[in-house]
Amino acid sequence: MNLMLAATRLPLSTLLIIGGAVAFVIIAWSYSHWRAAVKVAFVAVLLEGAIRKWILPQGQEMVYFLKDIFLVGAYLKFYLAPDPDIRAYRLKVPATILSICAVLVCFSALNPNINSGILSLYGIKIYFMYLPLTFMMPYLFRTEQEMTRQLTWYALLAIPICILGIIQWQSGKFSMMNTFAGDAGDEIITEHGATGFGFGDKARITGTFSYITGHATFVIFFSTLCLVLLSLKETRFKWAIIGVCLPLLAGNALMNGSRASLVTLAFVGFGMLLASTTGRIGSSKHFTVVLMTGALAAIMGIGYLFTEAWTYWETRFEFSGDNLKTRIIDHPYFAITNALEDGGGFGYGIGTAHPATDAIRKKLNLGSPDEAVPVYDNELGQVLVELGIVGFCAWYLMRFVLVLLAWNSFLQSPPGPVRAMSLVGVLITGPFLLMSVVYNHTANFFIFALAGFALIPLLEPTVQRRHAAAGNRPSNSQPVTKVRGSRTTYLGGRRSSKPIPPTHR
Numbered sequence: 001m002n003l004m005l006a007a008t009r010l011p012l013s014t015l016l017i018i019g020g021a022v023a024f025v026i027i028a029w030s031y032s033h034w035r036a037a038v039k040v041a042f043v044a045v046l047l048e049g050a051i052r053k054w055i056l057p058q059g060q061e062m063v064y065f066l067k068d069i070f071l072v073g074a075y076l077k078f079y080l081a082p083d084p085d086i087r088a089y090r091l092k093v094p095a096t097i098l099s100i101c102a103v104l105v106c107f108s109a110l111n112p113n114i115n116s117g118i119l120s121l122y123g124i125k126i127y128f129m130y131l132p133l134t135f136m137m138p139y140l141f142r143t144e145q146e147m148t149r150q151l152t153w154y155a156l157l158a159i160p161i162c163i164l165g166i167i168q169w170q171s172g173k174f175s176m177m178n179t180f181a182g183d184a185g186d187e188i189i190t191e192h193g194a195t196g197f198g199f200g201d202k203a204r205i206t207g208t209f210s211y212i213t214g215h216a217t218f219v220i221f222f223s224t225l226c227l228v229l230l231s232l233k234e235t236r237f238k239w240a241i242i243g244v245c246l247p248l249l250a251g252n253a254l255m256n257g258s259r260a261s262l263v264t265l266a267f268v269g270f271g272m273l274l275a276s277t278t279g280r281i282g283s284s285k286h287f288t289v290v291l292m293t294g295a296l297a298a299i300m301g302i303g304y305l306f307t308e309a310w311t312y313w314e315t316r317f318e319f320s321g322d323n324l325k326t327r328i329i330d331h332p333y334f335a336i337t338n339a340l341e342d343g344g345g346f347g348y349g350i351g352t353a354h355p356a357t358d359a360i361r362k363k364l365n366l367g368s369p370d371e372a373v374p375v376y377d378n379e380l381g382q383v384l385v386e387l388g389i390v391g392f393c394a395w396y397l398m399r400f401v402l403v404l405l406a407w408n409s410f411l412q413s414p415p416g417p418v419r420a421m422s423l424v425g426v427l428i429t430g431p432f433l434l435m436s437v438v439y440n441h442t443a444n445f446f447i448f449a450l451a452g453f454a455l456i457p458l459l460e461p462t463v464q465r466r467h468a469a470a471g472n473r474p475s476n477s478q479p480v481t482k483v484r485g486s487r488t489t490y491l492g493g494r495r496s497s498k499p500i501p502p503t504h505r
Contacts, residue, residue, distance in 0.1 A: 019062040030073025037074040041067040049210035052181040092458045104394035108387045111349035123351025130448040137452025158222045162248035168205040169255045178203040181210035204257040214442040216258035228420045231282030247301025254309035271427040280415035335381025347388035348373045406454035425454030
């Protein structure tokens with residue numbers, strides 16, 4: 001504890017030197033162990049906010065980049081010096097379309113209104129830091145069994161985070177447990193307490209995350225991950241997922257106060273239920289029964305353990321002054337039409353409206369933008385006013401292509417974890433086209449990672465591509481299809497072997 005307190009009193013320059021040295025070590029390690037580094041990043045995204053709020057508040061700007069540092073070394077290894085087992089496979093994706101879209105978005109970094117080369121690069125980082133992760137995810141696990149086992153342990157991390165949420169709910173608005181990242185010493189927070197529901201003395205919980213949106217994103221993705229695991233017969237600890245994880249996540253969704261999280265989860269649950277009636281999603285033959293059992297457990301948890309949270313959430317929903325149509329259609333339409341008028345064809349520059357950009361300007365004494373950027377509550381309008389119409393269309397076209405690829409993977413895959421992940425890839429990345437991703441780094445990370453899981457069926461051996469280009473595709477008896485850890489998929493209605501790339505032995 002004394003060490004933590006001493007760290008918070010260090011001057012920023014000292015923290016930067018220490019942070020730079022630590023970053024160098026992490027990048028070097030991540031380069032040598034890229035798979036482990038990616039998995040560490042998945043854990044870091046869950047703990048980053050807790051470190052920023054309670055352990056190193058003075059160095060929270062550096063902690064914000066913690067998961068990114070692990071990914072930098074992994075990116076360098078994967079893309080610049082891939083191992084032979086990585087080079088042996090390629091992803092069959094529309095790389096040209098995705099590249100053109102990315103370039104068009106990056107053109108906004110040349111906007112003179114940004115008034116800083118550093119902030120232009122940071123704007124690109126805000127949008128694209130986790131896009132490379134998408135194309136690494138299909139290579140992350142050696143087998144489907146390994147993927148199922150490790151994702152199960154990852155899902156169980158929801159339990160301590162949700163318990164922390166309950167503690168925050170009981171602590172009140174003025175407790176240090178309910179601070180946001182960057183709130184230390186804030187007079188408004190000191191006088192009025194943390195963000196509440198607009199009535200009562202309860203704060204909207206954030207768990208281990210910096211802000212409410214990060215915690216709401218956590219609830220959505222981990223609840224969905226639990227449903228995926230319940231669709232698989234190989235999943236261990238199903239009793240813990242049904243009886244502990246799902247009720248706790250449902251309670252945390254209510255205590256967070258986010259309406260979007262519950263609406264999105266209802267959409268995902270209905271989508272999985274509908275898909276299960278037309279054919280098996282995972283390897284479990286009784287997924288529909290298990291899904292209904294999980295839903296019942298969540299409802300019972302709300303009814304018996306989180307009645308007060310339900311009352312707060314329901315009251316906030318009733319007095320919010322909007323409805324589903326307003327949030328899905330009216331708000332985006334209003335934001336887009338006004339952003340078109342304010343931003344014109346070229347916008348104000350990539351990343352100019354992001355809160356972190358303003359913080360960097362103040363820390364580094366950089367010049368202000370030539371024109372102040374209008375602020376919108378809806379992300380579609382904010383992206384449009386930053387990028388302009390061309391960059392806006394390119395950004396959302398790129399993300400829509402990833403949704404289509406996930407749908408294609410779902411249609412191609414046999415029942416199993418890949419098919420289940422592809423389905424939720426569609427059910428999650430689709431609604432998030434209307435939700436915050438650029439301005440919610442937690443969602444940004446998980447959205448592109450989930451899109452990568454859905455690309456697994458699109459892997460194909462590099463040798464096979466060369467033969468196909470020459471008009472001489474090898475038969476299934478060729479050695480390239482006999483790699484250990486292979487799985488079976490269905491392409492074009494025919495049975496064929498699609499190996500998962502083996503990792504280092």
